[in-house]
Amino acid sequence: MKALAWHGKGDIRCEEVPDPKIEHPRDAVIKVTACAICGSDLHIYGGIIPEMKRGDVLGHETMGEVVEVGAENKKLKVGDRVVVPFTIACGECFFCQNGFFSGCERTNPGHKKASKLWGNYPAGLFGYSHLTGGYAGGQAEYLRVPYADVGPIKVPDGLSDDQVLFLSDIFPTGFMAADFCQLRGGETVAIWGAGPVGQFAIRSALMLGAERVISIETVAERKALAKQSGAAVVIDFLEEDVYDRIMELTNGRGADACIDAVGTEAEPAASLDSRWDRVKTATFMGTDRPHVLRQAIHCCRNFGTVSIVGVYGGFLDKIPMGSAINRGLTFRMAQTPVQAYLPRLMKLIEEGKIDPSFVITHEAPLEAGPELYKTFRNKEDGCIKVVLKPGMTETRKVKKEIAYA
Known part of the structure; x- marks a missing residue:
């Protein structure tokens, strides 16, 4: 499959990588229909996030269609449309049981290195260095989702990818920022x-x-x-x-x-x-x-x-x-425990109280990703948010009716 892979500071490549497979009975594999470049991905692009390895697949804002489900996953079925939280959580440990999904004790294989730097360790994260598990990210045609009976949320009929994609990270993160203000x-x-x-x-x-x-x-x-x-x-x-x-x-x-x-x-x-x-x-x-x-x-x-x-x-x-x-x-402060916010925020979208697609300025095929990393990083071409759609044939700038001061 095609995916965006990190090869060093300022070096993102769209290349062929192995297709993901079911590795645990609670896994699922999704066919990615939309993914995004996040501002925190730019820290990786700029070479300031440690424990990246050449060839690591990037991306933690992802959604798509379920194409394969592990034997113990009773939540999802083939054909479901889902949004995948960037935080990977087991749903069973002390932190998950208390709603602190981004502190999950079980999902970070890089916990020893993370503990040396931070004193303890966070949950595993998609596409964000081996300090947070070294998981392949979702800027790809397919994504393996561990603990897929805990993280992904099903998308109701009638909502577009653009409306719900940002439930994976930036909408819950922005909402949490305000929620923290009490x-x-x-x-x-x-x-x-x-x-x-x-x-x-x-x-x-x-x-x-x-x-x-x-x-x-x-x-x-x-x-x-x-x-x-x-x-x-x-x-x-x-x-x-x-x-x-x-x-x-x-x-x-x-x-x-x-x-x-x-x-x-x-x-x-x-x-x-x-x-x-x-x-x-x-x-x-x-x-x-x-x-x-x-x-x-x-x-x-x-x-x-x-x-x-x-x-x-x-x-x-x-x-x-x-x-x-x-x-x-x-x-x-926190890495966002996305799963804790998803039902509430999905309801806000369904009720029409917010349409998260308002931030999108560029939509493009996966192959355009490396160039759009540069555009986003340099704040060029009016770029605020990039959405990548595997199978799309050309880059499209989304018209925004913005009144400039």
Whole structure:
């Protein structure tokens, strides 16, 4: 089959790889009908995620049609349309039983290496390094799904692939970001990053009761879409001082909650500390560039919440813990336990309360994936979200009615 495989920093190839097979009685194999390039895939593309091996198949946002089912899998049958969560969970261990599916104790064969880096280990993840299991990802024509009687959710009739694909990751992740803010109604929420996850965080915060959302972004297309998503104010961090502006908007109090939807690769031009982070990571003196997290802490009101869904991989430098401790901040963060959110979010889609396809700007065949990784990485051609469809014959730019400021 064809798949997108990693061969080093900036080197993604569409190539022939072995077809997946049933390896355990609870497995399923799906024929991929749609998959996507995620912002966190760009960390792999940029060479900053450790324990990648040449030839690893990428991708963790995937859906398709079941074509084979293991003997012990009683949940699925051949022909079912399913969305596959990026987190792989057994459904039986302590963490799964408590709804913390992304902490599953049984699904990460790379747990020893992960524990050395992180002190303990997360669940296995599709297409995301051997620290999280080394599982083949779903940017491919077919995907083996372990524990397929726990993870995949069946797609109701009448919903398109584009409407439900992002239940695999970015919609639950953006929703979780807002859910972590413990909104009761009437709050001001500041969200750093208006990429796909940031867009879902904006809409989710408003659905959960926030009165006002402030989006922090500099890319024109993302700023415009943030406004359409409902952001009352969009701050361009290259044109305004973010801290000063948020303090002005909140009468000196700070935002009730701050969401970091950027993570480890903050824009180096954003500030002096961000440029210094870039120097440190380039010279192997640091592992991440946490400028956004520092700023979110400073911009959060006393006893507010900092919600972190942007990916970080290692040890963060110069985090203002003195500010957080002295002002009583709460931190919430996780790899998303997708399975815990799926029924609720599928219902929102079915009821027409959100159509997740609003973020799609490019649809293309799998073969176009390597070039679109570059387009997405460089924020070119108005690219916000890429969906790949095996069997599609040509790249199509999705027309968006976006009113640019």
